[in-house]
Amino acid sequence: MSIVNLIASDLTKFFNRRKIFSDISFTLHYGSSVAITGRNGSGKSTLLKILAGVLSSTKGEVDIQIDGKDIDLEHRHQIVGFVSPYLQMYDEFTGWENLDLFRRVRGVDVRDELLLDLIRRVNLFDRRNDFVRTYSSGMKQRLKYAFALLHRPPILFLDEPSANLDNEGIATVYDMMEEQKQKGILVVATNVAAEQSHCEFVLDLNSGSPIMVGQ
Amino acid sequence: MALKIFLGLWLSAVIVVAFVFPIVSHPARWYEFPVVPGLEDKARILFFHVPMSWTAVVAFIVSMAYAIKYLAKKKFDDDIISASSAGLGFMFCILATVTGSLWAKFNWGSFWNWDPRETSIFALLLIYGAYFALRSALDVEEKRATLSAVYSIIAGVTVPFFIFIMPRIVSSLHPDPIVNTRGKIDMNSTMLVVFLCSLAGFTALYLWMLRMRVRAERLDLNLQSKGE
Amino acid sequence: MKLTTFGLTSFVLFTKEYRSEIRTRYALNALLMFVVTTLSMILFSIARENVSPEVLAGVLWVIIFFSTMSGLARTFVSEEERGTVLTLQLIARPLTIYIGKLFFNFLLLASINVVTVALYLVLITNFSVQSYSIFALTLILGTLGLAAATTILAAIIAKAHSKGTLFPVICFPILLPLLITVIAATQKAVEGVPFEEASGLFRALIAYIIVIGAVSYILFDYIWKD
Numbered sequence: 241m242s243i244v245n246l247i248a249s250d251l252t253k254f255f256n257r258r259k260i261f262s263d264i265s266f267t268l269h270y271g272s273s274v275a276i277t278g279r280n281g282s283g284k285s286t287l288l289k290i291l292a293g294v295l296s297s298t299k300g301e302v303d304i305q306i307d308g309k310d311i312d313l314e315h316r317h318q319i320v321g322f323v324s325p326y327l328q329m330y331d332e333f334t335g336w337e338n339l340d341l342f343r344r345v346r347g348v349d350v351r352d353e354l355l356l357d358l359i360r361r362v363n364l365f366d367r368r369n370d371f372v373r374t375y376s377s378g379m380k381q382r383l384k385y386a387f388a389l390l391h392r393p394p395i396l397f398l399d400e401p402s403a404n405l406d407n408e409g410i411a412t413v414y415d416m417m418e419e420q421k422q423k424g425i426l427v428v429a430t431n432v433a434a435e436q437s438h439c440e441f442v443l444d445l446n447s448g449s450p451i452m453v454g455q
Numbered sequence: 456m457a458l459k460i461f462l463g464l465w466l467s468a469v470i471v472v473a474f475v476f477p478i479v480s481h482p483a484r485w486y487e488f489p490v491v492p493g494l495e496d497k498a499r500i501l502f503f504h505v506p507m508s509w510t511a512v513v514a515f516i517v518s519m520a521y522a523i524k525y526l527a528k529k530k531f532d533d534d535i536i537s538a539s540s541a542g543l544g545f546m547f548c549i550l551a552t553v554t555g556s557l558w559a560k561f562n563w564g565s566f567w568n569w570d571p572r573e574t575s576i577f578a579l580l581l582i583y584g585a586y587f588a589l590r591s592a593l594d595v596e597e598k599r600a601t602l603s604a605v606y607s608i609i610a611g612v613t614v615p616f617f618i619f620i621m622p623r624i625v626s627s628l629h630p631d632p633i634v635n636t637r638g639k640i641d642m643n644s645t646m647l648v649v650f651l652c653s654l655a656g657f658t659a660l661y662l663w664m665l666r667m668r669v670r671a672e673r674l675d676l677n678l679q680s681k682g683e
Numbered sequence: 684m685k686l687t688t689f690g691l692t693s694f695v696l697f698t699k700e701y702r703s704e705i706r707t708r709y710a711l712n713a714l715l716m717f718v719v720t721t722l723s724m725i726l727f728s729i730a731r732e733n734v735s736p737e738v739l740a741g742v743l744w745v746i747i748f749f750s751t752m753s754g755l756a757r758t759f760v761s762e763e764e765r766g767t768v769l770t771l772q773l774i775a776r777p778l779t780i781y782i783g784k785l786f787f788n789f790l791l792l793a794s795i796n797v798v799t800v801a802l803y804l805v806l807i808t809n810f811s812v813q814s815y816s817i818f819a820l821t822l823i824l825g826t827l828g829l830a831a832a833t834t835i836l837a838a839i840i841a842k843a844h845s846k847g848t849l850f851p852v853i854c855f856p857i858l859l860p861l862l863i864t865v866i867a868a869t870q871k872a873v874e875g876v877p878f879e880e881a882s883g884l885f886r887a888l889i890a891y892i893i894v895i896g897a898v899s900y901i902l903f904d905y906i907w908k909d
Contacts, residue, residue, distance in 0.1 A: 244797045256596045257680050294772045295909045298597075314776055322773050328766040330699075332706045345774045347688055387770075521906035526905055572865075581856035588852050592843035598909075604837050605902045609835065609857060613895050620887045 242306045243270045244319070244394040244424045246291070250300035253286055259443055260286055264300070266452040268441075273417075273426035274452060275436040278445030284429035285399050291427060292320045292397050294423065306394060318346065321388035323381075324399030331373035335364050338372060341439070348391045358386045362412065374412050377404040385416065394424035401428060401435060410434060436455060462663055466656045472649055482643055489643050500558045502650055506657035507551040508576060514544025514661060515579060520612040522604035530676035532673070534600035537667040538590065541607065543661055545583040554578055571621035580618055582610040692775055694764035696783030700758060701790070709761060709790060713752040715866040721746050726806060740869035743803055744862055747829070750795055752851040752887045755833040758784045760770040772774040777907040781834070781899065789830040796826050810869075813875025821872060821881075825865040831892055832857050838906045861891055 245267065252262040252362055259398050261281040268274060276284050288335070289295035291302055293316035304319065311319055329338045359368050362382040372380065381404045388396060401417070402410045415419045417438050420426040436442060441452045478488045478496060488498070521537035524530075532623035555573065567573065578662045589606055704711060724744060763770050771780055798821060803810060812818045833854060840850045868884045 254597075256594075265738070288472070289909075294769060294774070317773050317775065318762055320773065322769075324769075326766060326774075329770065330767060331765070332703055341699055341772050345699070345779075347692060358700065412814055474890070502742050526902075529686055578856055579860050581859070584855050585853040589839070589843060590848055592778050594844070598842055601905055602842060605905055606836075606839060606853065607899055608902060609832075612856050612898050613860055613891070616887065616891060616894075619890075620860055620884075 242394060242424075243308075244274075245269055245303075245305045246395060246425055246427075247303040248291060248300070249292060249303070250387075251287065251297050251302070252299035253283060253295075254298045260396055261450065262299075262448075264443070264450050265440075266443065267428070268425050270424060271421060272422050272441065273439040274441040274443055275290070275439035276427065276429045276443045276445065277436065278450075279431075282445040283411050284445060285326075288322075288324070288427065289431050292322050292395075293317070297338050297354065300390055304395065309319045318391065321382045321386045321391070321393035321396040322399075323397070326388075327384055327442075329372045329380060329387065330381055331371065331375075334369050334371055335359070335375070336368040337388055338383065342387055342390055342395065347389050350390060355390070358389060362386050363409070369438070378406060378409060382409060382412075385413065392423070393429070394440075396420045396424070397427045397429075399429045401430060402432065407443050456550075458663065462656070463637065463661055466560060466660065469502065469554060469649065469653045469656050471557045472667050473499055474655065476645070476649070482645070483640050487677065488646050497558060497562055500554060501646075501654045504551060504558060505650070506654045507547050507554060508572075509654060510661045511548040511551050511576070511579060513658065514540045514547060514665075515583075515611070515614075519546060522607045525600055525604045526608075531600065531676075533598070534604065535672045536665070536669055537607070539672060540665055541586055542668065543664055545580075545587070547657075547661065548576060548580050548583055550667075552580060552638040557573070571617065574621050575614070575617040581608075581612070611683070689776075689779060692755065692779040693782035693786070695775045696775060696780055697786045700783060701729060702786035704787070707828070710754040710757040711795075713794050714750055714791070715798065717750050717753050718746065718802070719901075720808060721749065722802055729807075731851045733897070736810055736873040737870045739807060740873055741847055741866050743800070743810070743869065744825070744866050746799055746803075746826070747796060748858065748862060749851075750799065751782075751792060751829050752854060754795070754845060755788050755792065755830070756836070756837040756840055758788055759837040760846055764842040772907070777904050781838070782906070785830060785834045785899075788834045789827065792830050793826050796822060797813075802806075804872075812872050814872045814878065814881075816878055817868060818830070818872035819879045821865055821868040822887060824885060824892065825861065825868075828861045828865075828888060828895065830890045831895045831899065832861065835895070835903065835906070838903065842906070857895075861888070864888055864891070870894055 242372075247267045249265050251264040257424075264287065266274070266300050268409040274341065276287055278284050278344065279420070289351055290297045293302065293313050304316065306319060329335075330341070335342065336359070336393075338353055343355065356365070356368075359365050362385050364382055364386070367375070367446060372383065375383065396417075398413075405413065414434075417426055417428070417435075421440075426439065428439055430436060440454065441454050443452045476488055478490055478498070480490045482489050483539050518540040521533045521540065526534035527535060537659045555576065559568055559573070560566045586603060586607055589601055590603050593602055701897050703709075707902075762771060804812070836854050836857065837850070839851060840846050843849060864884050865889050868888070871881045871884070
């Protein structure tokens with residue numbers, strides 16, 4: 241496993257000149273985890289997207305280093321796993337086809353057996369050859385975990401990780417969160433206390449100048 | 456303020472001179488214009504139409520330059536300048552099209568002939584129209600600024616094709632190059648001076664209006680952000 | 684090594700577009716129906732009229748332009764509407780996505796154009812092509828140019844609202860030099876002039892394709908990234 245660091249400095253985001261948040265700075269090292277909390281509209285999802293490199297900030301930077309080497313924005317997607325309610329899979333393809341496509345687009349060497357293990361893990365083995373449009377919202381959410389973990393990312397971003405999931409699914413997700421802390425960095429946007437308790441630090445966006453605090 | 460008055464006087468003088476100075480066949484006195492065969496009084500359009508087209512093109516180039524600057528630096532001010540300049544360019548473009556078309560009616564017999572320059576100004580008009588249509592269809596300011604900047608750059612790189620392509624095609628469709636006689640006006644020094652004064656006047660008018668618009672936009676935005 | 688991964692990723696994304704289209708037929712059916720309807724309207728209106736081949740050369744490109752407008756925005760608009768933009772952003776570099784979509788759009792447009800031109804040649808008897816070499820090259824370069832320009836503009840329009848009506852509006856000024864040139868080249872093909880006489884137009888078309896390709900390459904990142 242590679243040593244990963246995430247350094248966010250002075251992150252500020254405006255939408256239509258309205259300030260969402262400003263001057264957020266923190267550093268996450270290999271093995272650490274943070275829960276981002278805050279009321280609706282406080283910018284949890286926005287901050288997560290900025291950290292993952294799919295949205296640009298108005299000010300400030302996110303630096304991600306692996307083994308001391310900076311990963312530029314062009315290649316950010318290779319080291320990031322991302323799950324969120326507004327993420328969508330291709331519903332004209334089956335679950336298997338989706339994952340197969342992602343594997344080939346990413347160009348990662350994941351053998352079929354490993355992919356099937358991942359599918360079993362998220363409990364979609366029986367339905368892997370059904371079209372995603374026939375999936376329930378909970379099954380779609382499970383598929384997203386397979387999508388996010390496929391390339392074994394050093395950093396995992398989860399937005400409302402247990403959305404749409406049943407108890408069994410939630411348990412699996414919590415296991416995955418614990419495992420991610422062994423493998424790299426975990427960032428969770430949530431207001432659920434149980435999920436926050438899995439994280440080492442908390443960043444509360446409700447406070448005027450959010451800082452990361454240990455818990 | 457002084458600038459405004461000076462600009463007003465300057466342009467009034469240019470307009471009066473452009474209409475009043477007589478056109479004679481052998482200009483001897485300093486205030487006489489030479490006759491352009493086939494044009495006579497219609498040659499006076501030169502003092503207005505050409506500076507308008509020129510300003511429309513300058514405004515477009517300024518708009519594109521600030522679009523590039525916006526993409527590089529992501530400063531909203533550059534988007535304001537870019538959009539304001541495009542707005543003025545649109546206005547001058549309409550003026551140039553209307554004056555040119557009127558002149559074409561009296562000189563070539565129809566309002567529109569698809570000669571290379573008419574086509575280029577028509578394309579510029581369409582580009583400006585599309586630019587503002589696109590802007591109004593984008594809600595988020597950042598998105599609007601970025602995408603309209605990208606659009607104006609794409610549009611900007613295609614405009615030179617008209618200058619490059621049109622002469623080939625029009626000459627192939629029109630065996631008689633009747634539409635190409637324009638631009639061959641032999642100016643005497645009086646005419647040239649008046650023309651250059653008009654060109655300077657219109658350019659200054661554009662710059663002055665641009666400054667006003669940009670200031671108004673900035674104030675508007677400041678008010679909006681204070682309201683929240 | 685890097686270039687081959689780049690090419691491979693673009694190719695995989697291209698096959699994704701292709702398979703998705705085969706499954707859903709979002710664009711293809713609508714496009715084919717558009718061509719058939721338009722052609723039959725033209726046939727009705729010119730029945731028993733003696734329309735010159737030069738005019739028909741222009742009409743052919745009117746059909747091609749509007750069928751392009753009705754179908755080619757789909758590739759980006761459908762990603763935006765279904766919310767799969769984020770998914771793509773998370774798996775691939777922007778340029779590979781652009782290249783994948785560009786090639787798919789070219790393939791789609793080329794197949795539609797083959798159908799359109801075949802029907803046009805068969806059904807409209809007045810349209811007789813004298814120089815097939817000029818005609819074929821015009822079609823190939825015209826299709827390439829249309830695909831190149833509309834792909835980048837589709838990426839822009841996908842982010843706006845009232846996409847359907849706005850797409851032709853923003854495309855037309857950009858496509859105008861291309862359309863003027865291909866219509867002139869098609870007229871040369873029906874007049875049957877020697878190939879050399881059309882070479883100037885072809886050079887202009889190639890230049891257009893290169894310029895549009897280059898700006899798209901530079902600017903796509905700005906469009907794609909939120």
